[in-house]
Amino acid sequence: MYKIPLLGDEAIAQGAIDAGVSAVYAYPGTPSTEITEYVLRSKEAREGKIIASWTSNEKTAMESAMGTSYIGKRGMVCMKHVGLNVAADAFLNSAITGANGGLIVIAADDPSMHSSQNEQDSRFFGNFAMIPMLEPSNQQEAYDMIHYGYELSEKFEIPVLMRITTRLAHSRAGVTRKEMREQNALKMPKIANQFILLPGNARRRYKMLLDTQDAFTAESESSVFNEYIDAEEKYLGIIACGISYNYLVENYPDHKTPFPVLKIGQYPLPRKLIEKMYNECDEILVLEEGYPLVEESLRGFMNNGKTIKGRLDGSIPRDGELNPNIVANALGIPHFKGRESSKNVVGRPPSLCKGCPHIYSYNALTEALEKYARGRVFADIGCYTLGALEPFEAINTCVDMGASITMARGAADAGLVPAVAVIGDSTFTHSGMTGLLDAILGEAPITVMILDNGTTAMTGGQDSNAFGKIEDICIGLGMDKKHIHVLDPIQKHHDKNMAVIKKELEYNGVSVIIPRRECIQTLAAKIRAEKRKVKLATQ
Amino acid sequence: MKKDIILAGVGGQGILSIAAIIGTAAIGADLYLKQAEVHGMSQRGGDVHSNLRLSDKPVASDLIPQGHADMIIAIEPMESLRYVSMLAENAWLITNSTPHVNIKNYPELHDILTEISALPQHIIIDADNIAKDLGSKRAANMVILGAALPFLDMDIKLFHDAIKTIFGRKGDDVVQMNIDALKAGWDFTISKT
Numbered sequence: 001m002y003k004i005p006l007l008g009d010e011a012i013a014q015g016a017i018d019a020g021v022s023a024v025y026a027y028p029g030t031p032s033t034e035i036t037e038y039v040l041r042s043k044e045a046r047e048g049k050i051i052a053s054w055t056s057n058e059k060t061a062m063e064s065a066m067g068t069s070y071i072g073k074r075g076m077v078c079m080k081h082v083g084l085n086v087a088a089d090a091f092l093n094s095a096i097t098g099a100n101g102g103l104i105v106i107a108a109d110d111p112s113m114h115s116s117q118n119e120q121d122s123r124f125f126g127n128f129a130m131i132p133m134l135e136p137s138n139q140q141e142a143y144d145m146i147h148y149g150y151e152l153s154e155k156f157e158i159p160v161l162m163r164i165t166t167r168l169a170h171s172r173a174g175v176t177r178k179e180m181r182e183q184n185a186l187k188m189p190k191i192a193n194q195f196i197l198l199p200g201n202a203r204r205r206y207k208m209l210l211d212t213q214d215a216f217t218a219e220s221e222s223s224v225f226n227e228y229i230d231a232e233e234k235y236l237g238i239i240a241c242g243i244s245y246n247y248l249v250e251n252y253p254d255h256k257t258p259f260p261v262l263k264i265g266q267y268p269l270p271r272k273l274i275e276k277m278y279n280e281c282d283e284i285l286v287l288e289e290g291y292p293l294v295e296e297s298l299r300g301f302m303n304n305g306k307t308i309k310g311r312l313d314g315s316i317p318r319d320g321e322l323n324p325n326i327v328a329n330a331l332g333i334p335h336f337k338g339r340e341s342s343k344n345v346v347g348r349p350p351s352l353c354k355g356c357p358h359i360y361s362y363n364a365l366t367e368a369l370e371k372y373a374r375g376r377v378f379a380d381i382g383c384y385t386l387g388a389l390e391p392f393e394a395i396n397t398c399v400d401m402g403a404s405i406t407m408a409r410g411a412a413d414a415g416l417v418p419a420v421a422v423i424g425d426s427t428f429t430h431s432g433m434t435g436l437l438d439a440i441l442g443e444a445p446i447t448v449m450i451l452d453n454g455t456t457a458m459t460g461g462q463d464s465n466a467f468g469k470i471e472d473i474c475i476g477l478g479m480d481k482k483h484i485h486v487l488d489p490i491q492k493h494h495d496k497n498m499a500v501i502k503k504e505l506e507y508n509g510v511s512v513i514i515p516r517r518e519c520i521q522t523l524a525a526k527i528r529a530e531k532r533k534v535k536l537a538t539q
Numbered sequence: 540m541k542k543d544i545i546l547a548g549v550g551g552q553g554i555l556s557i558a559a560i561i562g563t564a565a566i567g568a569d570l571y572l573k574q575a576e577v578h579g580m581s582q583r584g585g586d587v588h589s590n591l592r593l594s595d596k597p598v599a600s601d602l603i604p605q606g607h608a609d610m611i612i613a614i615e616p617m618e619s620l621r622y623v624s625m626l627a628e629n630a631w632l633i634t635n636s637t638p639h640v641n642i643k644n645y646p647e648l649h650d651i652l653t654e655i656s657a658l659p660q661h662i663i664i665d666a667d668n669i670a671k672d673l674g675s676k677r678a679a680n681m682v683i684l685g686a687a688l689p690f691l692d693m694d695i696k697l698f699h700d701a702i703k704t705i706f707g708r709k710g711d712d713v714v715q716m717n718i719d720a721l722k723a724g725w726d727f728t729i730s731k732t
Contacts, residue, residue, distance in 0.1 A: 003566060004566075005562050005563065005566050005572060005574075007576070030578055031578065033578070034578070114577070115578075167575060167601050167602065168601070170575060170576045170577070170578050171573055171574060171575040171576065171590075171601035172558075172562055172572070172573070172574040172575075172576070173571075173572055173573045173574070173598070173601075174566055174571070174572060243601070246599040246600045246601065247599075247600050247602070249599045250599040250600035250604060251604075255597070255599055323600070323602045323604070324600045324602065324604040325604055325605045328604070335604065335605070335606065336605070336606035336607070336627070336628075337605060337606055337624075338605045338606030338624040338625055338626060338627075339606075339623055339624050339626055340624065341623065341624045342620035342621070342623050342624075342654060344617065344620055344646045344647075344650050344651045344654050345617055345620050345621045345646070346617075346642065346644050346645070346646060347586075347642075348549065348584075348585055348586040348617075348618075348641070348642055349585055349642075350550065350583040350584055350585030351583060351584040351585070351641065352583065352584075353583060353584065383583065386583065390643075458583075460578070532708075532709060532710070535710055536710060
């Protein structure tokens, strides 16, 4: 069959479409964004009336997909690794309710923090929830595992977590599709109270989850995605999880290693296969992206068994993503180190686009703050985080989605007055609204700048759920209308904008200032699309 | 056949279009392909690169091992040197000569071009001006791809088809413009080697 070149993310999306998914919910976040974008673009998804929706945050996405599963249909929810923190309440409890229709949770980890604030490993969440987990090593597996994952989810009536990492998410390879499967018909849960987690019921369901653990392990032991590849040399055995398998075999001709390799694609870990390797080999090397999860569990606290090599003993660096050279070093394979690096290269950090409205918001804010001591701007996650860099150096914090307003409130309560929060429109509806309510109720002397460019810009311009709603939300939360101001963030209004900010900095209560101007990138894309339409119409 | 290619440039310069066209051509030639891209934060005016691996045998790693790249194709001269340590011994470096200066401490262009010229196998092409003469500055990336084509060992027709597949919806004149840009790059390299 014809292969189509797909990103790992796109392979997951196509897999879901072909496996009969009925709904995909997500909040954009690198490196997971392209999954939902693909479904939104797909003609087949439209024809199949598959729902694909950007939600306000990852928790609402997770819960919506649980609703899909509740009525017996296949649901999917996609997020970046830190998004799973936001969805964690729903996610961990979904392991207790279990699933009805197949439910797959995609968490895209970002080792080396290419576009993230940490490199947490979502496999810990899978273990925490005690549910089966899949970790593809390539794009074809990502596609195939979606089909398999839904069968697994429906067989055990349990959500399945799929963990990918940046390199797979954003790498393209040829993928062969399977036949399309019909979507599930509506089918209510067999047990009427399955999803009612009152303590009495929750205890029963938790015991069921505990009792199913051995069956999950047995499933892993016979899974095609956990492969024991035997070989002659037994002084070393290698456990290679997910994409690390590729980095391993890259170092050997015809991709054949002289040592036994256990290729891991499904968790919980296949106990029997690991025992076989442990018994037959002198030492074990563990290759895994992210944290040393497998390595730690093999070592145990006392670490008194055979030698286990990996990130903890320094065979592999403790942080950062893997690559073929890191694996070659761990195996003592000599490799061509390449040329000297050039001395004529300097760093080129990302920066705000030319003409970006955030530039003018920051220029006005920084000048308005001139008379105060520095260090009082609490910012958030989005393009405007680049305001931390030269030439702006306009912000002082960036921690997690929504932390701007809440940290400013805490700092102001404790004596830093004025304190300023800077948050984007989409981040505001993701996790800023509740913090603003707290600040209003607490009468905190803070100035909240909601930079409204009408889109989720950092991840490529997805629809923002805040669009057209920000003032109404603020008023609904109890904001005094007199202290809500909308500005037009361009150079020609600089003095006027600065004066408004200055005045509100002096107000002893919550102010909301909304610099509003469309993102230059989405605007340019719109103009290009419009030109194309006109051109095609006249041809 | 095995070609490990690093594409380098600045966010927004059209790295991903080059990658998509080579990728589509490779699939058309029934080659195995892996192509790692950069999305997200660094796209905003920062340096971007893509690892593109083509082979008639299955490709394992999405990333090119250090010292194994057969070619660097760059839309910006300083960026052409960022991954120079990745190059194999007899590798080619093909780069645009026009700098994209969006940082204060951009090195002396003369030093950059001197270093590139010292490499045993290199092509420096003024793609911006060639594209401008053809009537579209936006086609500079196709001029550079064209300049790299003689070293790719693939039929140029595959690339014409790929351009049609990828730019087709933008209209026939856009397709033709890109094919012309590709040819201009090709001709430049042939005249230099």
